[in-house]
Amino acid sequence: MLEKIDLKKKCSGKDYKEKLEAEAERLSLLQRKCKEAGIPVIIVFEGFGAAGKGTQINRLIQAMDPRGFSVYTSNRETEEERMRPFLWRYWTKIPAKGRFTVFDRSWYRRVLVDRFDKITKKEELPNAFHDILSFERQLADDGTVIIKFFLYISKEEQKKRFKNLEESKETAWKVTEADWKRNKEYDEYLKINEEMLEKTDTDYAPWVIVEAMDKNYAALKIISSVTARLEQELAKRAVPGEKKQNEKPVMKEDYKSGVLSGVDLTKTLSNKDYKKKLDELQKKMEILHSELYRLRIPVVICFEGWDAAGKGGAIKRLTSHMDPRGYQVNPTASPNDTEKAHHYLWRFWNNMPKAGHIAIFDRTWYGRVMVERIEGFCSEEEWKRAYQEINEMEEHLTNSGCVVLKLWLHIDKDEQERRFKERMENPAKQWKITDEDWRNREKWDEYEKAVDEMLVRTSTTYAPWEIVEANSKYYARVKVLETVVEAMEKAIDASKR
């Protein structure tokens, strides 16, 4: 999920000061309320080196009454700590009712730096994740509010910051060899972090990704996430007798992490290049398909995208050279009565491919977190739960050796209008356009938010989303084929090893 997040978010100095002051006042009040209500609060800071954890913790606590919080820096284990289970030092440091503990790095060391540095052994990892999840769930069940921040900067930015630190005598000591190693092997370390985020983003203790290129933006996102969450938790507890609900915190819309804003829709391809590439790729596809069949690798390819983004055309080009006995295209319409009487994933399970076969889904289970969410066909609780359910299903598929590929065909609002109109004017294409399409179009902004959240929450290491810039149909169709070909080559290579 990290890789694709738009890191360009910023906040100007003047804007920053004003907003920060407002939030600081809120936080100060909320801290008093949490004290009165006896709520223990844990705030975790994780993220890349030089992403500014120290600075950000400092800014956050400025607003707080120092008698009410402690900051604990989680360095490498001491001799005393090493002689006990790794969670021991954190269990003994949990806040009492009404108090805050801020963790500068935390129990996540175990599955991040300590994993990278091979202090945590590979065979210890599953237990470590299991223990961390239990730990947080137990605290949350007991009423502790757990807020987790992941500070994210790019490789280049990290390098620049390390260099800046090294240039001054006062700060040079802060940059260690281990830091440089993690910068050099940034991609590998990123993967470790991605896996951690996937496995530990829970209802009761969700992660907030903080785009930390701009310190002001990061500070604002952090403090407003804290205030929003505390307000939500206080409200939850205020209603007497109401059951605790493990809701994802309401993030202020301004600070949502996103992907779509960073997509470059100007990408295009000439007719000549298109024809040449298409031909090459389709021939490759033909060979790869029979190879997959021979090696008995099942493949699931998901097509999602805006109405009129060109899903049908792309599927046609993708399958044109495939052996029809080896693949199936499953179009997804509204569920029928039998389907409605089952779990929403049931109908998709019925169409999962067997070994060596390809199942292409034209629209998918992601309807749950798009159309069903926006049209209210399922409850808020249901679509919020669906991210995890979907991730689990895709993980189960990949665990069994299946390749899962997800393509989001992206166009902008103007392009959609152009295509809608074109369809209406062309008698051969009129059937493709309905009133419903126009109605959906009115909800573009709502859909955009839902799609952004979907892409962030369900792009996993085992089943990543690929965003296909589709304003140019030629470009899109070629990128679809390229993506599929690449994934298949990878799977074939892996199975031979």
Added chain:
Amino acid sequence: MLEKIDLKKKCSGKDYKEKLEAEAERLSLLQRKCKEAGIPVIIVFEGFGAAGKGTQINRLIQAMDPRGFSVYTSNRETEEERMRPFLWRYWTKIPAKGRFTVFDRSWYRRVLVDRFDKITKKEELPNAFHDILSFERQLADDGTVIIKFFLYISKEEQKKRFKNLEESKETAWKVTEADWKRNKEYDEYLKINEEMLEKTDTDYAPWVIVEAMDKNYAALKIISSVTARLEQELAKRAVPGEKKQNEKPVMKEDYKSGVLSGVDLTKTLSNKDYKKKLDELQKKMEILHSELYRLRIPVVICFEGWDAAGKGGAIKRLTSHMDPRGYQVNPTASPNDTEKAHHYLWRFWNNMPKAGHIAIFDRTWYGRVMVERIEGFCSEEEWKRAYQEINEMEEHLTNSGCVVLKLWLHIDKDEQERRFKERMENPAKQWKITDEDWRNREKWDEYEKAVDEMLVRTSTTYAPWEIVEANSKYYARVKVLETVVEAMEKAIDASKR
């Protein structure tokens, strides 16, 4: 948890018929109600070979409308099934709203027979458990009621039944070589089943252990578990707007699995034997303690038991030859204010031993599911959650290399009275007995139920309970020492390998 369960439960023929008829009538009504309410119901049958799964399924469905349920027998995977993820065939077979599916063996094959037969590879196990838990949670979240039965018989009984089957031509084919292998290696297979039960006994899909030596008793326990659970689930859904609560089902008291009823309290030891054994064991203890220290193995020993069961005396004999620098006895009183302001496990975490040290707890975290449960010091939700929390804590400790031993000192009600009176009459012991002890005694039956549930739910493969027959103090003290010595020897052996 299995090993210690009292298997002698029975039901006489006459009693059986009457009760069964009443339950059958209820079930029939409940099936209709589930249909009306659109509740899908899954009933899983697992357990030892020849424990009577087929017979019991047959008896259960007699009471039901055949148009409303299906029975699915989960044999070894077919070619078609093997080409897909192992949960595929179950996903496609989940019941629609208002229908029942009974699984004769189920997805648990993957972690039971298929594990024993090495069809499931060792490295696939963690994912298998993970996938099973997600699967059941997703269905439960969607409103499916999942009822899981584990039919349990002893090794000898199984052998007898296999022989009986083999004697008749009609049934001889039912007993396979694989069955005999599992009987021969009963203990190993038992362990596999124990681990499965530990890992998959959840709030949303709990296991019901069925003592299946007596078929009538088993049938009654099964049908009444189904009716009780369905009534509970219907009641839950009947209150509009109320949040779904993942409660453990209310089991009718008659059919609770228990341990204490099987304990033989007549065991005793002569003074001469006592002195001899005590001396030997204490000397052994001394050597083992220094060995543990050298090997840096941490040990946690928990003492629980009835008031006046002799915990103090046993701890004294246990520690008399230990090096005082290497162990600590932690008495557990009512929590003070600081302790009350933290999670209930926090104060125990503070006293967990470091590597090479022994921590002895005189009363423990198990207070949560005994005194706190019965006196209402915590909510029902809290003590019900505690079984899992405690198991997780102990698993975390054992994962880190710690030995966790739990001793329940058991006496009967008469013996307690005798000891209480003796204490009151003896001026040197009067301080030991308070009004509170007498008050607790009045709640003996309630405590007994709580203790039975605790022993069943928290006796795990990694941290088992040992029941110490303590009507004879001599016998009890020696058994405590023997148990500890044996566990230490095992840990030392394991660490050397």
